Amino acid sequence: EETEPIEEARPKTPVKPMTATEVKVNVSIPEAAERAAATGADGVGLLRMEHMILSTNKTPDKYVADHGVRAYVDEIVEGVRGVAEEFYPRPVRVRTLDAPTDEFRQLEGGQDEPHEHNPMLGYRGIRRSLDEPDVFEHELEAFKRLYEQGYDNVEIMFPLVNDASDVYGAKRLMEKVGIDTGKRTWGVMVETPASALTIDEMADTGIDFASFGTNDLTQYTLAVDRNNENVADRFDELHPAVLKLIGQTIETCREHDIETSICGQAGSKPEMVNFLVEKGVSSISANIDAVRDVQHEVKRTEQRLILDSVR
């Protein structure tokens, strides 16, 4: 199959970050890429792979059974490429599959999904990917194809890791499909307390970045179901326990020269932006509609920090 030359993927405007802390954008669906790029964001902090899968209305297994592996990989390549091209050469961070079983069950082929009492604590993210390496390798194959096509701005992010062994598992499979883990940019989400508490061990795995998934990190730290309205008033991303985990993780990452970022919803909140910039986070990813405000908030905070330092 012939692919478009990378020359067509040049940026429309010169790319120069407004602030020392980069401000990126979360892209919910590939179709929103153009609008997201127009915000002037420094890249994409989160593009969720499951949107490309869910939009086919089939589970990965069902899709592969009906159309074959090649078509499945193509589906992912096409979805990511649209965004990677729109943003080139700004980085686009793509997260591998992280759909809970209750979401997969809605899809064609979903009747085979396991029934779980707590899908959020269950079979999803990197756990499932490492358990079903075939499906995972198709995703990694898609990344390899994108790199071969010149989209070196694509970055790989693994969800719901708990510790270094999860990371080594993912790394081994990247290498198995032929991704040069020394050359490509890849990293993890910090969205379980376990991952925040073992980040020093993960630092030795070769990760380039750690990105805070505060939606889950808050849910798991506070034991507050993010989808349960009875406890919605207790879902507080700025809770001291959550901030402590984030702050410690940033410190450890800075010691190890690992970039940090946030891709959870809280990245769009001014209080969180202040906290992160003060801690020295590398980048913040916000929703499309919040990018402008976050850019200004980052700038204000950086200027205040400079003033404080000379006083």
Ligand code: PEP
């Ligand atoms: C998060 O947990 O903060 C996150 C960005 O991932 P998701 O919302 O897809 O679980």
Ligand code: MG
């Ligand atoms: Mg999450």
